[in-house]
Amino acid sequence: MTTCGERIMEMLAEYGIDIAFGIPGTHTIEMYRGLQSGRIRHVTPRHEQGAGFMADGYARITGRPALCMTVSGPGALNIATAMGQALQDSIPMLVISADNALPSRNLGEGRLHEVHHLERAMEQCSRWSHVLMRPDELPRVLARAFSIFRSERPGPVHITVPLDVITADASHVEPVLWPAPVRPAPHPGALLAAAERLNAAKRPALALGGGAVDAADDLRALAERLDAPVVLTQNAKGILPPDHPLYLRGGPGSEAARALLRDSDAILAIGTELGETDYDFSLSAQMLDLGTGDLIRVDLDNAQLTRMARPAIAIHADAALFAAALLPLVEKGAHGGADRTASANAAMAELPDRGYGAFHAAMLEALPDLYLVGDSVQPAYAAPDHFHPPAPRSFATAATGFGTLGHALPAAFGAKLGAPDRPIVALLGDGGVQFTINELSTAVQAKLPVAVVIWNNAAYEMIAMNFRDAGMNPIACDPTHPDFAALARSYGCHAERPATLNELKAALVAAQDRDAPTLIEVQEADMLAPAG
Incomplete structure (x- = not known):
């Protein structure tokens, strides 16, 4: 017997999906059974939000969607923030969430991971959200998903698969792909x-x-x-x-x-x-x-x-x-x-830049083929005016649109999985990196030589500026942080603290020849001229 979960994975491989991000759960076992063929690589993040951000980073650099697998309830809702960022930035992503069996859905009986009408919750961060009601629907449901990815404005697609559908016999379902519609030509x-x-x-x-x-x-x-x-x-x-x-x-x-x-x-x-x-x-x-x-x-x-x-x-x-x-x-x-x-x-x-131009130029001098993933952090805010890469698909940031914090770290790891031969740099602030720093563990396990640059100013500086502009002293904008270098080493990463641009360039180059991430902590005061 071929279960529906196995057939899903078989057909996704035929559609070109070659990587999946997910944390196994009780309800997703049959989909994981479908991974045994080895056609789709699986990477296990430490949080479902990290899974979504990794899929986002993979798609930005390759132009192709990746798969994320979650349970319903906490798994699906954890990935919703990453899906929201991808929706705002038109990034393709396929998210499949297992759900309770059809007879027990939406009854409020306290089932494991129960969410009333999960598909309705997820449609707020999807181009399309659908419940797979029986295995026979699978070919046309996947056809609709890949039609969105290939011929419409892309974004996340969410498919809910109830437990009794995942485990159902799908041996009779022909794994035949539907042709994708062509993109519209101008009138x-x-x-x-x-x-x-x-x-x-x-x-x-x-x-x-x-x-x-x-x-x-x-x-x-x-x-x-x-x-x-x-x-x-x-x-x-x-x-x-x-x-x-x-x-x-x-x-x-x-x-x-x-x-x-x-x-x-x-x-x-x-x-x-x-x-x-x-x-x-x-x-x-x-x-x-x-x-x-x-x-x-x-x-x-x-x-x-x-x-x-x-x-x-x-x-x-x-x-x-x-x-x-x-x-x-x-x-x-x-x-x-x-x-x-x-x-x-x-x-x-003629405009003052305090040193952001030199900072970004130094990174490109060190790594001319650099792909930079910027978080919501001061030098990323300065990137529109100061970061000038030589080719497309060389820069991504979560500071536009949805504006999440912590995106850059896992997104950079996803980008490295999509383009293993390109130098990848994540650029985050000391506040934002604490949203997703646990994903260093994922990158160590996957042996990803990504440079993670932490811009340390001991503040949520942009929000602090907003407070000052409003005539107030900043409130709650001074997060404490760990010893980043020691924490990185405890995960199995390398860590450096350059104090000059030349030291930064050397650290970026050295990071490329390792088999794990290198955390590079820079102090804002070492990189910029004093304000004013």
Whole structure:
């Protein structure tokens, strides 16, 4: 007999799932039986939130979903925060939770891990949440999940599988995959209208988000043909290399970037939410002010085309298909793009940075192919203006959108599992790292040589600044912390405390040749000039 749990794992392997994160539980045993074939690697985190963050990190660097397996109740609700972060950032993730048997679901009888209508709770942090009612539904339920991953705006999918369904005989269920729908191509009329408006523009600009990273080559060519400055969100970093004359070195929330966009007579925005955490964190109005130029907006999610800014032309399409179709329709122009970009970059260069620029430059000098995962921490907040990687899929941060703390540590471990040959660095504060520091144990067991940089200022400094801006002394913003180096060594990690940028670079390089994480604790006072 082949149980439904076994059939699930067999079909997921056929769909390309090659890694699963989970903590075994009484109700998930039959899914673990399906791991015995060895086609899917299993990694055991120390908390389900860590499982979700690892799957998030894996998907950000590879573009592919990973699997998370939980029990219902505490397991599912523990992973909900990680799913919320992935939902906000459009990161694919498949979460399967075992639940009580169908006859006893939602009766309030005190069953193990009981949650009333688990699927309803999880739909708040999912693109789709569904209960598998019988094994025969499995092929089309998985087809729906992978349709979301491959042809829609991605995000977490949650599938609840009751215990009597997991253990049911699924020998008769053919493990045949359904073809995935193709992503939407741009409407020909809308495409021509966009080309005509861009060809007529005198001061065009591009605003690119994370949804555009897989169209990087065509978008670089498009920017060059239009002679248009390019503004990149944090998730879009690397679409243009830092030495490109059309690359604006400030993030879209910088005054230089906002001024450039407001001065443009046509803005082509692709794969970006135009959200406040990228474009204007002080946003007080309901809509983003992009000036009076025509906004041409392209997004895989048609609902996104109605949010934050009214477009002159709204195009529901995949970024790569749109860019490839638009490129031959655009005329080569001379619009002073390099000069406009240089002027904005000069304005950025005049702003004080206290040393964040040197800090980020040092990391890239040490590890040119670096993939940096930033938490909600001061140097990650500075990254939009100061971290300039040479290629896409080189930077991730939880400081946008959902804004979780502790994401970077397990996400960096997931990234290393997805790209074992790339140097991976997690960057967290002394407060945020305490949310997930137990996952060091996971990385030691998995032999992951990730550099974990802790930025120690003995504070939740951003919140403390908010208190001071509100005319108050900070309250509850001074968390105590352990001896991080001693704690790391107790887990089996290496630990270093560099006091200069040169020492930091040496520590980052040395971390790559080990078989376990290296915790690198830096004091903010050693890295930055005094405030004021």
